[in-house]
Amino acid sequence: MIEQLPVLVIVIPLMAAPLFVLIGNRKLVLLLTQLVCWTVFGITVSLLSRMQYGPISYELGGWPSPYGIVYSVDYLSAFVMLFVSGLAAIVITYAPKSIDQEVHHSKHSLFYASYLLCMTGLLGMCITGDLFNVFVFLEISSLSSYALISLGKTRRAPLAALHYLIIGTVGATFFLIGIGLLYQMTGTLNMADIASRLQAVESSRTMLVAFAFMTVGLFIKMAVFPLHTWLPNAYTYAPSVVTCFIAATATKVSVYAFIRLIYVIFTPQFAFERLPLDQALMAFSLVGIFVASTAAIYQTNIKRLLAYSSVAQIGYMLLGISMSNVGGLTAGISHMFNHALIKGGLFMVVGCFALRIGSLKLEDLRGAGKTMPLTSFAWVVGGLGLIGVPMTAGFVSKWLLLTSALSLELWPVAVLMLLSSLLAVVYIWRVVEILYFSPASHLAQTAKEAPMAMLIPTYIVIGSTIVFGCWTVYSAGIAQAAAKSLLGISQAGGIQ
Amino acid sequence: MTEILGLYNYWIVIFLMMTGFYIVIARENLIKTIIGLNIFQTSVFLLYITMGKVTHGTAPILKASHGGESHGVEHGVEHGAEHGHELHAAAEGHVDLGVDAVKEVYSNPIPSVLMLTAIVVGIATTALALALVVRIREEYGTIEEDEILEMDRNS
Numbered sequence: 001m002i003e004q005l006p007v008l009v010i011v012i013p014l015m016a017a018p019l020f021v022l023i024g025n026r027k028l029v030l031l032l033t034q035l036v037c038w039t040v041f042g043i044t045v046s047l048l049s050r051m052q053y054g055p056i057s058y059e060l061g062g063w064p065s066p067y068g069i070v071y072s073v074d075y076l077s078a079f080v081m082l083f084v085s086g087l088a089a090i091v092i093t094y095a096p097k098s099i100d101q102e103v104h105h106s107k108h109s110l111f112y113a114s115y116l117l118c119m120t121g122l123l124g125m126c127i128t129g130d131l132f133n134v135f136v137f138l139e140i141s142s143l144s145s146y147a148l149i150s151l152g153k154t155r156r157a158p159l160a161a162l163h164y165l166i167i168g169t170v171g172a173t174f175f176l177i178g179i180g181l182l183y184q185m186t187g188t189l190n191m192a193d194i195a196s197r198l199q200a201v202e203s204s205r206t207m208l209v210a211f212a213f214m215t216v217g218l219f220i221k222m223a224v225f226p227l228h229t230w231l232p233n234a235y236t237y238a239p240s241v242v243t244c245f246i247a248a249t250a251t252k253v254s255v256y257a258f259i260r261l262i263y264v265i266f267t268p269q270f271a272f273e274r275l276p277l278d279q280a281l282m283a284f285s286l287v288g289i290f291v292a293s294t295a296a297i298y299q300t301n302i303k304r305l306l307a308y309s310s311v312a313q314i315g316y317m318l319l320g321i322s323m324s325n326v327g328g329l330t331a332g333i334s335h336m337f338n339h340a341l342i343k344g345g346l347f348m349v350v351g352c353f354a355l356r357i358g359s360l361k362l363e364d365l366r367g368a369g370k371t372m373p374l375t376s377f378a379w380v381v382g383g384l385g386l387i388g389v390p391m392t393a394g395f396v397s398k399w400l401l402l403t404s405a406l407s408l409e410l411w412p413v414a415v416l417m418l419l420s421s422l423l424a425v426v427y428i429w430r431v432v433e434i435l436y437f438s439p440a441s442h443l444a445q446t447a448k449e450a451p452m453a454m455l456i457p458t459y460i461v462i463g464s465t466i467v468f469g470c471w472t473v474y475s476a477g478i479a480q481a482a483a484k485s486l487l488g489i490s491q492a493g494g495i496q
Numbered sequence: 497m498t499e500i501l502g503l504y505n506y507w508i509v510i511f512l513m514m515t516g517f518y519i520v521i522a523r524e525n526l527i528k529t530i531i532g533l534n535i536f537q538t539s540v541f542l543l544y545i546t547m548g549k550v551t552h553g554t555a556p557i558l559k560a561s562h563g564g565e566s567h568g569v570e571h572g573v574e575h576g577a578e579h580g581h582e583l584h585a586a587a588e589g590h591v592d593l594g595v596d597a598v599k600e601v602y603s604n605p606i607p608s609v610l611m612l613t614a615i616v617v618g619i620a621t622t623a624l625a626l627a628l629v630v631r632i633r634e635e636y637g638t639i640e641e642d643e644i645l646e647m648d649r650n651s
Contacts, residue, residue, distance in 0.1 A: 143621065146628070150631065159644060161628055173537055177543065180607070
């Protein structure tokens with residue numbers, strides 16, 4: 001049973017989803033979905049705890065690698081799976097009241113099935129060691145997230161979902177073209193096997209084209225500036241619960257796939273020395289951070305504000321990846337984790353506002369600090385994390401990034417990072433001011449505090465950003481182990 | 497010159513890819529955009545299938561006479577015993593391959609198999625996209641993107 005754990009992470013939710021459509025009773029399905037999510041979370045915890053004995057490689061159907069599909073679990077994939085399944089579980093625990101209000105009852109069991117499929121796809125992208133499998137799981141998670149986004153209450157939701165579908169499919173198809181060209185050159189789809197065969201064909205133009213297609217494809221999925229245009233609308237018009245889950249996890253898993261692409265399949269030598277991808281990444285991320293943060297300041301819808309902030313935060317992760325040393329990579333990976341918690345938590349706060357106030361326009365939220373004190377306070381704490389104030393999770397990863405930039409003597413990058421944090425102060429403070437220091441709008445005046453069933457999960461996530469800000473053994477510590485093993489693999493590849 | 501003409505499959509791939517991509521970018525009609533997306537995906541199917549083709553290669557079906565595991569039709573009943581012997585030898589690892597077997601060249605089946613999956617993904621994407629277009633039309637009464645955006649701006 002224990003050695004089957006890697007495959008169970010995928011099989012349990014994948015089998016559960018169609019079953020839940022057949023069951024169709026929304027209360028029962030909700031309960032079972034929560035059960036499945038927490039079970040999967042338990043499995044990923046046990047997988048991560050077994051990492052101290054070395055990485056796990058699971059051969060599907062007993063076909064030996066590289067002929068069959070391999071699921072490989074190492075520090076990085078176990079870590080990403082842990083927070084993806086963890087947030088999926090906590091968000092679905094938080095969800096029932098919000099979904100009741102925002103999604104029509106007849107669609108509930110379909111909603112939960114799509115939610116599980118989305119989680120399956122994201123976890124599958126993390127665990128699989130087969131490149132084509134990454135594409136399939138990418139499409140499973142994308143298709144289900146398009147469906148989830150289109151369930152939003154306003155009529156703009158289907159349009160936002162369709163735009164995301166078109167751009168997302170172009171991105172995924174780019175990725176598929178890249179896989180095809182790689183397969184053409186190496187004759188294998190197994191990631192480790194491709195890596196070992198790439199040395200021989202590294203200098204060919206096909207390799208460059210393959211790498212370019214895959215990079216651009218993943219950039220679209222990551223919502224890197226300037227390919228982020230799908231994200232603000234998709235996040236704004238999706239149901240609150242969907243935004244919580246997708247904003248916290250989906251883009252990060254694409255970042256994870258990008259890290260795998262650079263550090264495991266191609267080598268950093270190929271991406272950063274033969275090609276100037278590190279400078280390009282740095283430029284894209286810094287411009288993205290500034291433009292998106294500035295755009296966030298001018299938004300009048302709180303969800304759209306956070307969506308632009310997400311685009312900016314992806315920049316910090318890529319900045320860490322582009323540094324290509326243990327410090328930078330650790331910062332990038334731990335920022336994936338920290339930002340997932342912070343943004344997940346903040347969107348959960350927004351979900352509470354949506355439930356009680358019914359509008360997400362900033363002018364309607366005026367004065368909500370008096371009628372919804374607990375929810376508003378959660379915003380303050382989460383916002384501090386987003387800015388990167390000491391004692392919060394956001395501080396840990398930004399500090400790591402800063403020290404890494406300084407050790408590489410990238411002074412302009414360090415200065416720009418600090419300046420960009422000031423922009424975050426502005427857009428977080430704007431909301432705080434509206435919540436606490438403005439005369440109450442009539443919607444906020446009559447609002448009640450959010451129900452405990454939603455506040456407790458929100459506070460667990462928001463509280464954990466404080467916990468992981470002070471105690472970093474299991475966040476930055478694991479991220480560092482993952483970074484070291486990635487760079488270790490790539491160094492060994494360079495020697496051969 | 498022969499190099500350029502010999503790669504004609506790839507030229508078709510590039511032509512289809514660019515056509516599809518252009519339609520996705522340039523068309524305002526949502527259905528046309530989806531059709532463009534389909535053309536774009538189809539070009540990738542062709543790319544994969546082209547790369548699986550080996551010159552003079554045939555369909556990758558192992559014939560029994562080449563040490564395969566099934567009774568070939570052409571073998572007939574009388575060859576059954578001999579065939580069994582052959583299988584046994586194959587298991588031991590020193591089967592004497594006939595001249596036929598050396599000549600036989602197979603195409604690579606894996607790209608085609610991958611494309612079966614990609615076609616399924618493509619159909620799912622198209623179905624979902626069309627379903628969304630239906631909902632958009634119910635809400636807005638039109639499927640022209642500029643008109644929809646205009647309505648959103650005014651509301």
